[in-house]
Amino acid sequence: MRKIYTNYYICFHQPRNMSNQNINIPEVSVDCVIFGFHATDLKVLLLKVYDSEYWSLPMGSVSRKESLGMAASRVLEETTGIGNVFLQQFQTFGAVDRYKYYSKEQTKAVLESSKKEVTESLSYQSTISIGYYALVDFEKIAPPFKEYQWCAISEIPNLLFDHNDFVDMALVALRKDLRYLPIAKLLPEKFTLREMQKLYETILDREFDRRNFHKLLMRYEFLIKLPEKRKGGANKPPNLYKIDVDKYETALQDGISY
Amino acid sequence: MRKIYTNYYICFHQPRNMSNQNINIPEVSVDCVIFGFHATDLKVLLLKVYDSEYWSLPMGSVSRKESLGMAASRVLEETTGIGNVFLQQFQTFGAVDRYKYYSKEQTKAVLESSKKEVTESLSYQSTISIGYYALVDFEKIAPPFKEYQWCAISEIPNLLFDHNDFVDMALVALRKDLRYLPIAKLLPEKFTLREMQKLYETILDREFDRRNFHKLLMRYEFLIKLPEKRKGGANKPPNLYKIDVDKYETALQDGISY
C-alpha cells in the first residue's frame, strides 16, 4: 500500500513580521537577457558591475505592488533606460546556493566593491530569479555607454552568478518559440528583406535561399514595401520594408514557419 | 538625449533578519498541474482544500536547501504520494495581489476553515508561484482517494486563487513543447498503438489516420513490440508495446513530428 502523506491541506506560511516591511520581495529578483541584432551577430547587453571588472545581466528586485512583467519592465528601464520593449519570461532559476556556488571569487570582488557590509548575506538573497528576455532594436541603444556593452553571443565572458546559464537558456527559448515571437523587434523600423533573412539565419544558425525566403515571408502579408531604398552600397539598392503590426500579430498567433 | 539612470550597479538587498529564520522561502511557492490520461480524456489531479468545498492544485513552499525542481518533486510526493515523475517548469506567476484578487469568497472560506488566525496575511504570502506540470501514469494513482480527484480538463471547476490560469497555461505549454516531451509517461508501461494515438489526438484536438500514425511512430524505432496482446474487446486483440527508453530520448532530442 502506497503511503499517502496526511498534510493534504494547503499549508499557509506564518505571517511575516511586517514592521520593517520592505516594499520589495526579498530573495526574489528579475534578471533580463536583452537581445539585439547587429550585422550578423546576435548580441546581449551586459552591465558592468560598479567599480569592478565584472559583468552581469541587468537585474533588480520585485516590488509587492507590481506584477513580474511590470518588474522586468521597470528593471530594464532603470538599469538601461530602455523602455516599452517586448519582454518574455523564459525560466525561473532557483538552484541551491546558486549565487554562492558560481564565480565565488567574482562574487567576493563584487561584495568588496559594493562597499556595503554584506558579507555572507548574499547567499541568502535573491535565491530565486525569474528570467526574462527582451527583443530590442540595437540601433536605438547604440552607441553603448561605458557601463554597458553589447556583446556577441559567442563572446560572452564569465558573468556574475549563474548569468551565463540565463543567456544560454534564453537563447534556447528564443529558438524554440521563434515561430511565435515578434523577432522583427530586433530590427530597425525600416529594414531590408536581406536583414530579416540574416536575422533568421543567425538565430537558427542555418542558411536560407534568398528567393525561397522572400516567398515564404510574403505569404503572410505583414511586410509593407516602402517607396524608399537603402542607398550607399556599391550595388543595386535594396527595398526597405516595415511591419504591418496588425497583420504581424495575426500571423504570429498561428506561427510563422520557416 | 535619452535619460540613463545612474544606479547601474547591482543593488544588493538589505540582509534580512535571520533570527526567526524559516527554512522556507517566504512568499514563494511551487504549484503543480498533474496531467494524467484516461480513455479519451486528459485529466488533472485536484486536491480538496481541507474542511472546505474548494479545490486547488497541489502546492507547497520552497526550502532554502533545495532547488526548484527538487521542491516541486517533494511537494508532489508530500501531497499526493506520487514520486519519481517527469516534471517540467512552465511559468512563474506573480500578478499583484493575485491571491487576493481571485476567488475572494473562496479564499475567505479557506482561511476560516484552516482555523488559523491569518486574516489579511494571505495576500502577502506566496506572492510568487512557480508552475510545474507533471506527466504521470493515470493508472498508478487510481483509484483516487477522496481528498484527490482526477478531473477532465474540460470540466475543471473554479479553483482557488489563480489556479485555473495555471491549468490553462500548463496545457498551452504542453501543446507547444509536445515534440520534445516524453508524453508516453502519460501511458501505462504497456500500451497499444491506438492508445498512443488517442493520447496525441486528445492533446492536439485533431485526428490522425490509423495507418499513417502507425508508419509515423515506427520510423523512430522507440516502440518495442511485446509478445502479449490486450484481450477483452469484441475484436482482434491489439498488440502491446513498451518504450525503448534510450531510443525514445534520442528521438525526443530532435523532436517527434506529427
Added chain:
DNA sequence: AATAGTTAGTGTAAATTTTACGCACTAATT
C-alpha cells in the same frame, strides 16, 4: 564614358513529405 564588381529581385520545375485511402488478412466476440 565605359567597364568591372557587387548585391537585389524574380519564377518555375523537381524532389520530398504529408495525407488519404484501398485492400487482404487476422483474431477475437456474439
Added chain:
DNA sequence: AATTAGTGCGTAAAATTTACACTAACTATT
C-alpha cells in the same frame, strides 16, 4: 457465420520544400 476492429502493405494525390539562373541597379575604377 456474422460482426468488429487491429495489422501491415501499398499507392495516388496534394502540399510543401528545395534547387536553381538570369537581369537590374548601383558604386568605384579607369
